[in-house]
Amino acid sequence: MTGTITKIAAVILLVSACSCRNGSTRQSGLSFPVADSVPAGEAVKLSEEAVADIVQNIASPVEIASILQSMEVPFSAGYLAPTQGADRLTTNFQKALMLGIYGADLGYLNMYEKTGNSVDVLSTIKRLADGLRVGQFFDFETIKRLSVSKSNLDSLLFLSVNSYNQIDRFLRDNNRGSISALMIAGVWIEGQYLATQGALNNTDEILRDRIGEQKIILGDLLMLLRPYSSSGEEYRTLYGMMEEISSMYSGVKVSYRLGEPETREEDGRLVMVQHEESIVEMSDAQLAQIAEKSKEIRNKLISGN
Amino acid sequence: MKNRILVISLALTILPLLAAGQPATDDLVSSCVIAAGENTTYLKDFRVQLPKAATNASAPVHKANMYLMKNMKYRFSVCDAPGSHGELYITLYDQGKELISSYNPGTGRKFSSVDFICNKTGLYTIWYSFVGGEQGSGVGVVCMIK
Numbered sequence A: 001m002t003g004t005i006t007k008i009a010a011v012i013l014l015v016s017a018c019s020c021r022n023g024s025t026r027q028s029g030l031s032f033p034v035a036d037s038v039p040a041g042e043a044v045k046l047s048e049e050a051v052a053d054i055v056q057n058i059a060s061p062v063e064i065a066s067i068l069q070s071m072e073v074p075f076s077a078g079y080l081a082p083t084q085g086a087d088r089l090t091t092n093f094q095k096a097l098m099l100g101i102y103g104a105d106l107g108y109l110n111m112y113e114k115t116g117n118s119v120d121v122l123s124t125i126k127r128l129a130d131g132l133r134v135g136q137f138f139d140f141e142t143i144k145r146l147s148v149s150k151s152n153l154d155s156l157l158f159l160s161v162n163s164y165n166q167i168d169r170f171l172r173d174n175n176r177g178s179i180s181a182l183m184i185a186g187v188w189i190e191g192q193y194l195a196t197q198g199a200l201n202n203t204d205e206i207l208r209d210r211i212g213e214q215k216i217i218l219g220d221l222l223m224l225l226r227p228y229s230s231s232g233e234e235y236r237t238l239y240g241m242m243e244e245i246s247s248m249y250s251g252v253k254v255s256y257r258l259g260e261p262e263t264r265e266e267d268g269r270l271v272m273v274q275h276e277e278s279i280v281e282m283s284d285a286q287l288a289q290i291a292e293k294s295k296e297i298r299n300k301l302i303s304g305n
Numbered sequence B: 001m002k003n004r005i006l007v008i009s010l011a012l013t014i015l016p017l018l019a020a021g022q023p024a025t026d027d028l029v030s031s032c033v034i035a036a037g038e039n040t041t042y043l044k045d046f047r048v049q050l051p052k053a054a055t056n057a058s059a060p061v062h063k064a065n066m067y068l069m070k071n072m073k074y075r076f077s078v079c080d081a082p083g084s085h086g087e088l089y090i091t092l093y094d095q096g097k098e099l100i101s102s103y104n105p106g107t108g109r110k111f112s113s114v115d116f117i118c119n120k121t122g123l124y125t126i127w128y129s130f131v132g133g134e135q136g137s138g139v140g141v142v143c144m145i146k
Helices: A002-020 A023-030 A048-055 A063-070 A084-088 A092-111 A119-131 A140-149 A153-173 A177-200 A205-228 A233-248 A284-303 B002-018 B024-035
Strands: A253-257 A262-266 A269-273 A277-281 B040-050 B062-068 B072-080 B088-094 B097-101 B113-118 B122-130 B136-145
Touching: A063 A092, A063 A177, A063 A205, A084 A119, A092 A119, A092 A153, A092 A177, A092 A233, A092 A284, A119 A140, A140 A153, A153 A177, A153 B024, A153 B040, A177 A205, A177 A233, A177 A284, A205 A233, A205 A253, A205 A277, A205 A284, A205 B122, A233 A284, A269 B097, B024 B040, B024 B072, B024 B136, B040 B062, B040 B122, B072 B088, B088 B113, B088 B136, B097 B113, B122 B136
Parallel strands: A269 B113
Antiparallel strands: A253 A277, A262 A269, B040 B136, B062 B122, B072 B113, B072 B136, B088 B097, B088 B122
């Protein structure tokens, strides 16, 4: 019965959340297109369809945090990017990248139910999103209320992740793919940092595998960033940094073992268990190098150097 | 199970009343996330709007690529928009090979969601389509199962 009440509360909160984002706010967001530092025509453009194909879930703000939490890796506030310097971010490049980084931090806080500590991060995200003219998709008041009250984690996670998804969709639909790519890169970099820091103090294979598997994803992330890498010093530097991380993966092997899937019905729902398997081979030394490089680059980016 | 049905029924009753005037797609995403059930965490939603299939042509498809991770359990749910002619279903592919679908054209059986227990990290393709190539609109929601 408690679960039922919680769900009903969730429904009401979600609807309230929708109510806060009224049509006029959306209209105002749509009526002020901004010129980002990479006009659509200047970059060597991937087709919109190709970019959209690449970016879906390339880096989720909650998946890495979910693994860390399920592995019982202890929460560390020291892993979070400091919010103090966020007011000094001036370019859209910096704002978009940091929006992604703080998004991953928000996912980390939420998954560990440290929501009472997330107000600073939320306020910073709101300011950055407003600075990029996408603040209309981030329902700050409702998310803050849910965070402070710790009343419903499911609603909080939904609203947080949905806000990022809506921002991403809006940016791509409005020819601001460079900003979307930066936000995604930011989420990935911070997720990578959280995962590698967690793995240094935890021998769990699932977490190690997840880090090793980033070799596959990093290739696509580089492809996503490549069109913009020749359009300015900031983009070129970021691309170079991502290539540095990629080079740390050169010795990591990902192989596949074939297997036939198994399908069954459970509680009226179709369930498929995949028996084909990806296998990661990564030594402790390789993990340490990847962790060190990821930390170095993430710290450079959050310090603005 | 009874609780879940009660919750979903209440959700579907309350949502339209409280959310009058709000963007319909967002409401549909919210209700679809709720219908995905407890112990799930929302990851992505796909808004699907497709025309009716032309005569003798295959059904229109909305395709999306998504990274899925080993050792994760995913739930793919579909919800039809009010007034949609067609019934939305999802089919998951791995490098062109069909893995699972929420609709079996042979039996006509359709599920509102399917679970995928992933053992291979990689880029998967999700196809959203409407039964019989009907015109329709709806949302597909992808959640992690905790």
